[in-house]
Amino acid sequence: MLTNFYEQAEEMIRHTGDRITRGRVLVLGILLAEKKAISHHEIEEKLGDDSAINRVTLYRILEWLNKKDLAHKVISGDRKWRFRTNIYTGLHQHAHFKCSICAAVTCLSDVKAKYSSPLPPGYQSHEVELTVKGLCAECA
Amino acid sequence: MLTNFYEQAEEMIRHTGDRITRGRVLVLGILLAEKKAISHHEIEEKLGDDSAINRVTLYRILEWLNKKDLAHKVISGDRKWRFRTNIYTGLHQHAHFKCSICAAVTCLSDVKAKYSSPLPPGYQSHEVELTVKGLCAECA
DNA sequence: TATTTTGCGCAACTTAGTTGCATTTAATAT
DNA sequence: ATATTAAATGCAACTAAGTTGCGCAAAATA
Ligand SMILES: [Mn+2]
Ligand SMILES: [Mn+2]
Ligand SMILES: [Zn+2]
Ligand SMILES: [Zn+2]
Numbered sequence: 001m002l003t004n005f006y007e008q009a010e011e012m013i014r015h016t017g018d019r020i021t022r023g024r025v026l027v028l029g030i031l032l033a034e035k036k037a038i039s040h041h042e043i044e045e046k047l048g049d050d051s052a053i054n055r056v057t058l059y060r061i062l063e064w065l066n067k068k069d070l071a072h073k074v075i076s077g078d079r080k081w082r083f084r085t086n087i088y089t090g091l092h093q094h095a096h097f098k099c100s101i102c103a104a105v106t107c108l109s110d111v112k113a114k115y116s117s118p119l120p121p122g123y124q125s126h127e128v129e130l131t132v133k134g135l136c137a138e139c140a
Numbered sequence: 141m142l143t144n145f146y147e148q149a150e151e152m153i154r155h156t157g158d159r160i161t162r163g164r165v166l167v168l169g170i171l172l173a174e175k176k177a178i179s180h181h182e183i184e185e186k187l188g189d190d191s192a193i194n195r196v197t198l199y200r201i202l203e204w205l206n207k208k209d210l211a212h213k214v215i216s217g218d219r220k221w222r223f224r225t226n227i228y229t230g231l232h233q234h235a236h237f238k239c240s241i242c243a244a245v246t247c248l249s250d251v252k253a254k255y256s257s258p259l260p261p262g263y264q265s266h267e268v269e270l271t272v273k274g275l276c277a278e279c280a
Numbered sequence: 281t282a283t284t285t286t287g288c289g290c291a292a293c294t295t296a297g298t299t300g301c302a303t304t305t306a307a308t309a310t
Numbered sequence: 311a312t313a314t315t316a317a318a319t320g321c322a323a324c325t326a327a328g329t330t331g332c333g334c335a336a337a338a339t340a
Contacts, residue, residue: 019306019317040296054320059297061318077215077269079296079327095255097263112256113270115235119248122277123237129217129271130253137262159286159337180327194289199328201287219296219327281340288335294328304319310312 005032012087016068023053027061028070028085037074037082037096037105076105076131093128099136106136145172152227156208163193167201168210168225177214177222177236177245216245216271233268239276246276 009028013020030046031038038046040058047053053061062083065071069091074082076098082105095111098104113130149168153160170186171178178186180198187193193201202223205211209231214222216238222245235251238244253270 021306021318023319055296056298056321057319064318075217079219081296097259100266106260108255108259110257111259114254114256115248115270115272116252116254117250119237119251119272120246120277122280123272124275124280125272126240126274127272129273130255131269132255132259132263132265132267133269134266135264137260140262140264161287161337163288195327196290196329197288204287221327283340284338286335286337288333290333291331293330296326298325299323300321302319302321304317305315306317307315309314 005029008032012070016070018064018068023057023061024064026051026053027058028065031065031071031083031085032087034084035106037084037107039080039082041080043083074105074107075129078103095130095132097132097134097136099139100133101135101139104136104138108132145169148172152210156210158204158208163197163201164204166191166193167198168205171205171211171223171225172227174224175246177224177247179220179222181220183223214245214247215269218243235270235272237272237274237276239279240273241275241279244276244278248272 006025006029009025009032010020012028013024026047027043030043040055040062043058044055062071062081065083066073069086071083071085072089074084074096076082076096084107089107089109093112095108095113097106097108113128115128119125146165146169149165149172150160152168153164166187167183170183180195180202183198184195202211202221205223206213209226211223211225212229214224214236216222216236224247229247229249233252235248235253237246237248253268255268259265
């Protein structure tokens, strides 16, 4: 039942102290119902014609969700941002998987990035991003 | 002396069996002289007005260098491709460093990506991409 | 020097995201 | 319930980075 996701979305938005708007509820509701990270375009499609939101507004909602730590943005080489709600992954850093066939991006919630040898002298690491590319379970 | 890089470039291009053109020599020469991965735009700047190459041609040259394994493409979240010659890094996979201040992208030639736990069942890994973000030695 | 690819230049297009500004609306105060 | 106001939205126009099609130029080879 998608309704439950919208209710949950509304509650999460209320909790931020910022305004509860139609757009925010719809978009976060969609993200909550989704198991993978999805793009601006995919969200527009899921909104459909009747619940349509202006593209600029949608960008701004996604930016806001990210800022409020209700969702995170995944960057993946095809120049498209994808978003996933944080409630399933938490705020910690995790790796991502990108399928070479269907292009689906999955959050690997409990996979953390590591590397084999230290950075060059003087370099400071703030964040480590890891993307595994290959075939997802559906496409393999 | 940049001339040496152009001679080296010419030799490398000859070795592919494909045509030795002004554009290919200039671009590969620039990449050989460079210690970090650089973007289309940065290459255009280095070419300057007199050695200018049409932007489309430049894209095609970079694509060709990548295909011929003379250079590799680095993807880094700011929607810009960057390129580095392979002669200093080899063909093996390696991690990259992106400075949050100066935006420079460095190939960490001997740093390999690892991860903490296995992929979900059914997933197949073909390639692992790792980017460390933080401050480079210059900016730290 | 002529022929044959292969690569180049131009113009027009696409995709994804951004900016400025006027209008609407959620929250709140009366 | 209505007015007020700050925040969010919609629209139009813009930007950055890369792509496509096609006629023309120039390397390689004969
Ligand atoms: Mn994620
Ligand atoms: Mn590299
Ligand atoms: Zn897949
Ligand atoms: Zn730096």
